Amino acid sequence: MQSRTPAPRATGRPRSAAADAAILAATREALVELGWSKLTLGDVATRAGVAKTTLYRRWAGKNELVVDAVAELFDELRLPDRGTLAADIEGVVLQFAAILARPEAKSGLMAVVAESIRDDALRERIRESIVDRQKRLVLEGRARAQARGELPPETDPLEATRTVDLIFDMVAGAVVHRTLVSAEPADEEWVRNFTQVLLTGLAGTP
Amino acid sequence: MQSRTPAPRATGRPRSAAADAAILAATREALVELGWSKLTLGDVATRAGVAKTTLYRRWAGKNELVVDAVAELFDELRLPDRGTLAADIEGVVLQFAAILARPEAKSGLMAVVAESIRDDALRERIRESIVDRQKRLVLEGRARAQARGELPPETDPLEATRTVDLIFDMVAGAVVHRTLVSAEPADEEWVRNFTQVLLTGLAGTP
Amino acid sequence: MQSRTPAPRATGRPRSAAADAAILAATREALVELGWSKLTLGDVATRAGVAKTTLYRRWAGKNELVVDAVAELFDELRLPDRGTLAADIEGVVLQFAAILARPEAKSGLMAVVAESIRDDALRERIRESIVDRQKRLVLEGRARAQARGELPPETDPLEATRTVDLIFDMVAGAVVHRTLVSAEPADEEWVRNFTQVLLTGLAGTP
Amino acid sequence: MQSRTPAPRATGRPRSAAADAAILAATREALVELGWSKLTLGDVATRAGVAKTTLYRRWAGKNELVVDAVAELFDELRLPDRGTLAADIEGVVLQFAAILARPEAKSGLMAVVAESIRDDALRERIRESIVDRQKRLVLEGRARAQARGELPPETDPLEATRTVDLIFDMVAGAVVHRTLVSAEPADEEWVRNFTQVLLTGLAGTP
DNA sequence: ACCTAAGCGAGACGGTACGTCTGGTCTTTCT
DNA sequence: AGAAAGACCAGACGTACCGTCTCGCTTAGGT
Structure with missing residues (x-):
């Protein structure tokens, strides 16, 4: 997670591996109970049975900690x-919606995105840990559809990348907006309608 | 804004109308300079040349204040x-994108949405002040397209409402995701591509 | 009280005479319930059924108001x-002790004396309203004792004044200290002992 | 002072001993410059180069802090x-008067006594830190006078205690009243007169 | 079996913002 | 012009977290 290059330390007491897991779990627990804005690092440390210093030794602050805690939730997505x-599409969107329905995801995700607006390093971390990791689903889905003949093969590779980004923004954006802003469940019926519009357009080509 | 029906007070010094405007303007200014998380109500009061008490007399807290300050930005949207x-569609989406490109909108909008997840009253306020107010654009656009014969007339009114919500989530969600999460500009080219997918679907029916 | 020269106003609505009394009574009531430091002028105004402005029109602040409210209590002292x-002496000291036993006197008196240390005008007001007004008791007592032959007549008038001040400081100081600092009642027994020491000295001349 | 036996803590960073001294000194400085009512704990903290939290961690509030700050002043009294x-007597009363002449003592002492009227814990603290500590002077003085044959030896021990309290109230009360209420200096002449009345009584036995 | 460097829990530290309260003033309308 | 009502500015209150620091103690690997 937070350890991109664990910098092999030769000497001294090694960091407790258990602490990392306990802290992330405590963070999610606190997100559920308190929400982002009332979550405090002191409280997380207490819940994890860990000193504040231990927490700060590993994460720079609340933002970074929550990104890591939330990112784990999205790793279970499968196409x-x-x-x-x-x-x-319906299958993966439903999975995505199920994750977003969990309070720890809801509370944490929007908040760190909001914070990332004025913090480039944080945005980069979100992109690496969450966004880009899930774009694979779009790529995979397209490849599979092309193999089936449902979509034409790529011609322009630049165009292809651009389309992946667009589709990702459309899918993720719609589900997030439905779930967090409209605050309505992205249930099977909604997902069916959404997928149809996405595939055939507004006029609903038969 | 915050005064739904201020209960016409008979006596005492009336509230300064100028203060409201000054506070909202100061809030936007502070959002630009400091962003959501470093914005403090004390600082807003100082910028507005107003005492903290005056501010708290009118708004319950940071969340409510920023909702009102941001809501004003979206009122200039026209179809x-x-x-x-x-x-x-391209026209209105570009306008929306232009507003979201402004730092005071970016900083404020996501943050209050994040807060609204654990605060029903806040979500309702956001819905009233921002979301529902702009759904008119979708309705208007559909009516116009139907008049032109571009879209078939409604048959089921319930279905019609559901579709408006879906389209709104898709449009707003995509633009917000593009702008705030992917952090790429929703420029003319992107809007053209988006509109095409929205109208004709993924396969791009000609 | 506070109006040394009522400045004969020709025009406009005259000041309510009842308001003065109501305010001073409310002040004493608030002193009993809240004590000096939690007494607020807004609260006094509310208790007196009067607007804050009315109160400020007549008294400069909390200090002045309380001096007047407390001074009234001491006017009932008789030799x-x-x-x-x-x-x-025993009789008058017991009266003094009885007044100091009342919570509105206790709470208010020491506080205004404390304030007066850095506020000459306030000290002067206290002296006029409270201290000097009661020195008459010492003068009267001495005159009566001289008439009875218990004390020798004065020779040096300057010395005479000095002695009055000394006796006053000794009597008032002892009772105040007993009541407020030692927080023990200045009851009959104590007053008897005190009077004896005062009259015959420490060694207790028979 | 405030640490009656702070329960020897085993773990954590120990409290800074320097901070205590700096805070008490800053408190006295602020008392001199601002007086009781304009003294703010924020200002004291700033003067002491200490955070407000540090101050509140050690003292419950303004009252307790000032008691400790003032109490130190009286510890230098010697018979x-x-x-x-x-x-x-003249010697010790002059010392007492000299301390009371200092603005930090004047400003602080009466104010905390005034506050103590509605706060039993505060009164107890004052008694422990200031009053009872100085009663030793009366005891010592009496013992010495008895050794010299100036005063008869005790017979009734209860009576003896009562007399100590009475003398203390008379001495402290008179000096305090002279200094703070009458606002006249307790100089050598006054002390001589006072001592004579105290020893020989009003009639002045030759 | 030591040594030593880092990790650890605890909690104090200097800061900063919070949301509330009070002090006085000012601005309305009504009397 | 005075009064009641209540909004206004100013600033202190005491609390909560922040992120850092200083303790004494633990836990390994390297010798």
């Missing part, structure tokens, strides 16, 4: 193979 | 009549 | 004629 | 041995 592009 | 549905 | 100097 | 009871 199911349900036979058609529409079914695949 | 242009450019002749076709595609052009109309 | 009884009990036949001997010792009995006279 | 001189000048050969006679009268001379001993």
Whole structure:
């Protein structure tokens, strides 16, 4: 997680591996109970049975800690193979919606995105830990649809990247907006309608 | 804004109308300079040339204040009549993107949405002040497209409402995600591509 | 009280005479319930059924108001004629102790004295309203004792004044210290002992 | 001072001993410059180069802090041995008067006594830190006078205690009243007169 | 079996903002 | 012009967290 290059320390007492896990779990627990703005690092440390110094030795602050705590939630996303592009999309979007329905994800995600607006390093960390990691799903889905003949093959590789980004923004944006701003569940019916518009457009080509 | 129906007071010195405007302007200024998390109400009061008590007499806290300050930004959105549905959408999405490009909108909007997750009253306030107010644009656009024959008329009114919500989530979600999460500009090219996918679907029906 | 020269106003609504009394009574009531430091002028105004402005129009602040409110309490002191100097002193000291036992006197008196240390005008006001007004008791007592032959007549008038001040400081100081600092009641027994020491000295001349 | 036996803490960073001294000194400085009512704990903290939290961690509030700051002033009182009871009393009273002449003592002492009227814990603290500590002077003075044969030996021990309290109230009360209420200096002449009345009584036995 | 450097829990530290309260003043309308 | 009402500016209050620091203690690997 936070340890990009663990810098092999030769001497001294090694850092407790258990502490990391306990801290991240405590962070998610606190997010559920208190929400972002009332979550304090002192409280997280207490919940994790750890001193504040231990926490600060590993994370720079609340933002970084929550990014790592939330990122783990999204790693369980998988692209199911349900036979058609529409079914695949519906499947993955439902998974995404299920994660976003969890209070620790809701509370944490928007808050760190909000913080990232004035903090480039944080945005980069979010991108690495959360966003880019999930773009693979779009790529995979497209490849599978092309293999099935549901989508034409790529011609322009630049154009291809641009489209992946656009689709990702559209899918993630819609689900997030539905869940967090409109505060309505992204349930099966909504996902079906969304997928149809995404695939066939507003006019609903038959 | 915050005064839904201020209960017409008979006696005593009336509240200064100028103070409200000064406070909201100062809030936006502080959002630009400091961002959400470093914005303090004491600082806003100072910038507005107003005592802290005056501020607290009118708003319950940072969240409510920023909702009102940001809401004003979105009131300038207009649906242009450019002749076709595609052009109309492109026009309004570009306006939306332009507002979201302003730092006071960026900093404030996501933060209050994040806060609203654990605060129902705040979410309701956001919905009233910002979200529902702009859904009119979707309604207007559809009506115009139907008049032009670009979209079929409604049959089921319930279905019609559901579609408005879906479209709103898709449009707003995509632009917000592009701007705030991906942190890339929603420029003319992106808007053109987005509009095409929205209208004709992923496969790009001609 | 506070109006040394009522400045005969020709025009406009005259000041309510009842308000003065209500305010001073409310002040004493608040002193009993809240004590000096938690007494607020807003609260006094509310208790008196009067606007804060009315209160400030008549008194400069908390200090002045409380001096006037407390001064009234001491005006009821009388020097009884009990036949001997010792009995006279005991009588008046017991009265003084009874007043100081009342919470509004306790709370208010020491506080304004404390404030007066850095405020000459306030000290002067206290002297006029409280201290000098009661020195008459010492003068009266001495005159009566001289008439009875218990004390020799004055020779040096300057010396005479000096002695009055000394006796006053000794009597008032002892009772105040007993009541407020030692926080023990200045009851009959204590007063008897005190009077004896005062009259015959430490060694207790028979 | 405030640390009656702070329960020897085993772990954590120990409290800075220097901070205590700096805070008490800053408190006295602020008392001199500002007086009681304009003294703020924030200002004291700043003067002491200490955070407000550090101050509140050690003292419950302004009252307790000032008691400790003032108490230190009285610890320098000593009973001189000048050969006679009268001379001993004059010596110690002059010392007491000299301390009370200092603005930090004046400003602080009366104010905390005033506050103590509604706060039993505070009164107890004052008694422990200031009053009872100085009663030793009366005891010592009496013992010495008895050794010299100036005063008869005790017979009734209860009566003896009562007399100590009475003398203390008379001495302290008179000096305090002279200094703070009458606002006249307790100079050598006054002390001589006072001592004579105290020893020989009003009629002035030759 | 030591040595030593880093990690650890605890809690004090200097700061900063919070949201509330009070002190006095000012601005309304009504009397 | 005075009064009641209540908004206004100013600034202290006591609390809560922040992120850092200083303790004494533990825990390894290197010798």
